[in-house]
Amino acid sequence: MPSSNDFPSANGPRPSTPTFFNNSFLNLEPGNPTMYESYWKKMGDKCTVVIKGSELLSYMTDENNVCWFMLPELNDAIERLHRLVGNAVTDGKHVVVGTGSTQLFQAALFALSSSDDSPQPLNVVAAAPYYSEYREEVEFLQSKLYKWAGDAHVYDKDEPCIEVVTSPNNPDGTLREPVVKKAKQGKLIHDLAYYWPHYTPITHMADHDIMLFTFSKCTGHAGSRIGWAIVKDKEVARKMTRFIQMSSIGVSRESQRRAAKLMEVVCESYENVKHIKSENFFHHSKDMLTEKWVKLREVVEQSVVFSLQKYPEGYCHFTGEISEPRPAFAWLKCNNGIDDCESYLRGLSIIARGGKRFGADPKYCRVSMVGKEDQFNELLRRLSNVTGNSKNEH
Amino acid sequence: MPSSNDFPSANGPRPSTPTFFNNSFLNLEPGNPTMYESYWKKMGDKCTVVIKGSELLSYMTDENNVCWFMLPELNDAIERLHRLVGNAVTDGKHVVVGTGSTQLFQAALFALSSSDDSPQPLNVVAAAPYYSEYREEVEFLQSKLYKWAGDAHVYDKDEPCIEVVTSPNNPDGTLREPVVKKAKQGKLIHDLAYYWPHYTPITHMADHDIMLFTFSKCTGHAGSRIGWAIVKDKEVARKMTRFIQMSSIGVSRESQRRAAKLMEVVCESYENVKHIKSENFFHHSKDMLTEKWVKLREVVEQSVVFSLQKYPEGYCHFTGEISEPRPAFAWLKCNNGIDDCESYLRGLSIIARGGKRFGADPKYCRVSMVGKEDQFNELLRRLSNVTGNSKNEH
Incomplete structure (x- = not known):
């Protein structure tokens, strides 16, 4: 049973914990930002808080x-x-x-x-x-x-x-x-x-x-x-x-x-000039998200089933760079006469949130981009493996 | 201006921070449980939590x-x-x-x-x-x-x-x-x-x-x-x-x-049998509150203005003792024709919460017993100093 919201459903039995091994469910329905954990691990003790009783x-x-x-x-x-x-x-x-x-x-x-x-x-x-x-x-x-x-x-x-x-x-x-x-x-x-x-x-x-x-x-x-x-x-x-x-x-x-x-x-x-910029939080996270978006677009561009919108580029006053946005969610669209993207993805053992919940067309689905890397790689694998997915297929 | 609830008023300018020196306001209106801070200080490092980034x-x-x-x-x-x-x-x-x-x-x-x-x-x-x-x-x-x-x-x-x-x-x-x-x-x-x-x-x-x-x-x-x-x-x-x-x-x-x-x-x-019972949290806190209640009752018993209800004793299965309750609040009553206990206490520079807020007679006021010791001692001093307060006065 699909969760009726971001989180475990209050209205009925919850599905067992989805994992992404052996084609069991890959849960990209909530926007759980666990991709940042690896960064904070690298930062070590300087991020530790100590609170006395x-x-x-x-x-x-x-x-x-x-x-x-x-x-x-x-x-x-x-x-x-x-x-x-x-x-x-x-x-x-x-x-x-x-x-x-x-x-x-x-x-x-x-x-x-x-x-x-x-x-x-x-x-x-x-x-x-x-x-x-x-x-x-x-x-x-x-x-x-x-x-x-x-x-x-x-x-x-x-x-x-x-x-x-x-x-x-x-x-x-x-x-x-x-x-x-x-x-x-x-x-x-x-x-x-x-x-x-x-x-x-x-x-x-x-x-x-x-x-x-x-x-x-x-x-x-x-x-x-x-x-x-x-x-x-x-x-x-x-x-x-x-x-x-x-x-x-x-x-x-x-x-x-x-x-x-x-x-x-x-x-x-x-503020520390000795710090390497790409190792600072926003730059590091931007690079991680950029890489994910490049990979996702590669898979989607090969697909006849899925599509993603393009975003206009903008100049970022913080980084001093011109770039596209790298949203926390992919707003994935199903084409080829598939009317219900959420159900279609579920057929691929991917749990995502259907467009209807957002007041939008069920052809769309929201897929989290801020989960852990292994989850994301599994998403790419499952999206690429769709039969009849590739534009290059004969 | 009195606070309209436990906490700073959302509806108007707040009074400046009450302190209890030089007869400035003594704020016993909220039940802010700061009396326990001294216990946790004594407990030291074993209560410290450490959370990594x-x-x-x-x-x-x-x-x-x-x-x-x-x-x-x-x-x-x-x-x-x-x-x-x-x-x-x-x-x-x-x-x-x-x-x-x-x-x-x-x-x-x-x-x-x-x-x-x-x-x-x-x-x-x-x-x-x-x-x-x-x-x-x-x-x-x-x-x-x-x-x-x-x-x-x-x-x-x-x-x-x-x-x-x-x-x-x-x-x-x-x-x-x-x-x-x-x-x-x-x-x-x-x-x-x-x-x-x-x-x-x-x-x-x-x-x-x-x-x-x-x-x-x-x-x-x-x-x-x-x-x-x-x-x-x-x-x-x-x-x-x-x-x-x-x-x-x-x-x-x-x-x-x-x-x-x-x-x-x-x-x-x-669970540690070597621990002295009176130094454990509930016993230590019970002793602190008992002492406060004994002192408060002494002051109130000397007073013709104030009174406090008596509580029936009970057997505590946890401590194995028979005792009266030691509530977190004193429910102080004004006698002698004083109809508004909150205003009366305010005249003594004590801020407490009037009975009306509790759906009760304004003759009553709720006074916190869980503040710090110096606050409490100042409360006793102010209650004792009421003119015409003592039953022994001539």
């Missing part, structure tokens, strides 16, 4: 900060990282830490909708294909504050809305702008989880009202459940903080401590 | 567990701790870890209400005086699944409900049973945050459908945001897990690792 007991951390449960060292590290990369403006803004950007997305919905005067729930939209989990995160508690209103492209109600702009987009890696017309457009949440130089050229400093980032996709530490929002308006930051207080009375200090440490290691390696 | 990256932890994001070592440590203390049955039940018991409370509301067939929101009740945050946690998202219905003592609707049973109770330390009559009573959530031997005699092994515990009140590590639920029904455990997935895609692995470590240290010290 008597540390970090208190609920309160920084009473002078709107986000009173954030460690000052994490706030500093986040601002330092954005200054290094140049991907987002933090000056004069407020940082709010969350238990992953999932919690912050909901905190933003709460902040924007609870200050809305309308007695009706505020409509939440995102342009299809949109991140598959937004819908359920909006709907699962049946809040009277906000409700899911689907694809932003076709939103035509004369009511204000919240538009979630995901750029680069999950699942398809494209760069995005808001699509709802200004007149109706109420408020924007920019989900910039993948706006990092390993995934895409950093073409500009993002400067929006609410920008969401996650440690999971930045350095690969998904288990830490650390996300952060950069928020222009103090009152919105305060309400988001309030949401996180009501939801979980703050965010793990151990994870905050570790996230700060790892961000500092990344920044220090770039 | 390459560890704990994955979203998934244990695919064989209903709660797939829980570290197996934490599951083991939780069961071991309950076996040691004898305060809750874990055999044949499911452990669900949460970002504090705050998240688990909401996960339980979701699990119980989303399986309810009624089109109406399920009523949530608790017997007054009830924990001040339940109401807002139920209400803040305006869910159509559940709604706050107030004091369980006066609940008389012919509709099913969820009753939260907090035992020992926050704020007043009493032992509790459900109060809603069986016929109407739908479902129960037992919040057993304070059912540990430093706070109260462990008179029996609790064995309820959903039992909530929190690391914050057990060992004092509130900053870790670790709570756990012990759940009888697998489907309920699955739905609670699903809630935590939707809300934050799991729980910090760093905090889980550390909670497991500290629980193991507690268990090992009891």
Whole structure:
């Protein structure tokens, strides 16, 4: 039985752990960023955090900060990282830490909708294909504050809305702008989880009202459940903080401590002129992803069944290079009259997430590119071995 | 301006950090368990956790567990701790870890209400005086699944409900049973945050459908945001897990690792026969709290303004002693025609949480007993110094 979401299904028996040996299932359905583990292994002891039993007991951390449960060292590290990369403006803004950007997305919905005067729930939209989990995160508690209103492209109600702009987009890696017309457009949440130089050229400093980032996709530490929002308006930051207080009375200090440490290691390696650039985190990760994309495109170009879109090149202010994006997911399309890419891949013992979940055509499937190398090589092998796959076949 | 809840107010300017020197404010409003810090300092290196940069990256932890994001070592440590203390049955039940018991409370509301067939929101009740945050946690998202219905003592609707049973109770330390009559009573959530031997005699092994515990009140590590639920029904455990997935895609692995470590240290010290009992965590903490309660009662007994209830003694199966409870909060009552205890204490530069917030008489106030020793001594000094306070005055 396929999982109905990123993770083990809550609604029925789960499939046994997929492995990729002997044609058993290869699970590329969640975007589990385990490819970065090898990098952190190489970094060794300088990334290690040590926490004594008597540390970090208190609920309160920084009473002078709107986000009173954030460690000052994490706030500093986040601002330092954005200054290094140049991907987002933090000056004069407020940082709010969350238990992953999932919690912050909901905190933003709460902040924007609870200050809305309308007695009706505020409509939440995102342009299809949109991140598959937004819908359920909006709907699962049946809040009277906000409700899911689907694809932003076709939103035509004369009511204000919240538009979630995901750029680069999950699942398809494209760069995005808001699509709802200004007149109706109420408020924007920019989900910039993948706006990092390993995934895409950093073409500009993002400067929006609410920008969401996650440690999971930045350095690969998904288990830490650390996300952060950069928020222009103090009152919105305060309400988001309030949401996180009501939801979980703050965010793990151990994870905050570790996230700060790892961000500092990344920044220090770039600031150390003796360091070889290609061995620094973003450059190393960019090279790994570039190699994967080259290999995947080679396989897909030989195929009559599959295709992948091309991305426009861009100049990256961080690396000083012109390159194509290297998204965290492949948005694979089935051709040749195959209408259901997810089922087709399942026939190849590959688990991926079908287009329908993203409000898109089931001809598409999202396949993780951030798993471990042996998983990825097995993906290539299985895609290449499709009967009738090769354009060169007779 | 008083904080409107446990923590810095989201609705206006916050008061400057209260300190307790020179009659500036002494903040005993939140139950911030910093008194335990001194114990953990004494324990030294054996409580230290060390986490490498390459560890704990994955979203998934244990695919064989209903709660797939829980570290197996934490599951083991939780069961071991309950076996040691004898305060809750874990055999044949499911452990669900949460970002504090705050998240688990909401996960339980979701699990119980989303399986309810009624089109109406399920009523949530608790017997007054009830924990001040339940109401807002139920209400803040305006869910159509559940709604706050107030004091369980006066609940008389012919509709099913969820009753939260907090035992020992926050704020007043009493032992509790459900109060809603069986016929109407739908479902129960037992919040057993304070059912540990430093706070109260462990008179029996609790064995309820959903039992909530929190690391914050057990060992004092509130900053870790670790709570756990012990759940009888697998489907309920699955739905609670699903809630935590939707809300934050799991729980910090760093905090889980550390909670497991500290629980193991507690268990090992009891299992080591060479260890002096009074130096083990629960015994040491019990002695600290006993001393505080003796001192507080001495001051209050001399007072004509304040009074405290007496608690019945009980036999503790864990310590083998008969004793009174030593609650984490004093539920202080003002007499002598003083109607508003919170304001009265504020006149003494003591910040505490007024009875109204707990659905109770404003003559009462909740005062934290789990802060640091110097804070507590200052509380005693201020309470003793009240003009006309002493029964022996002429």
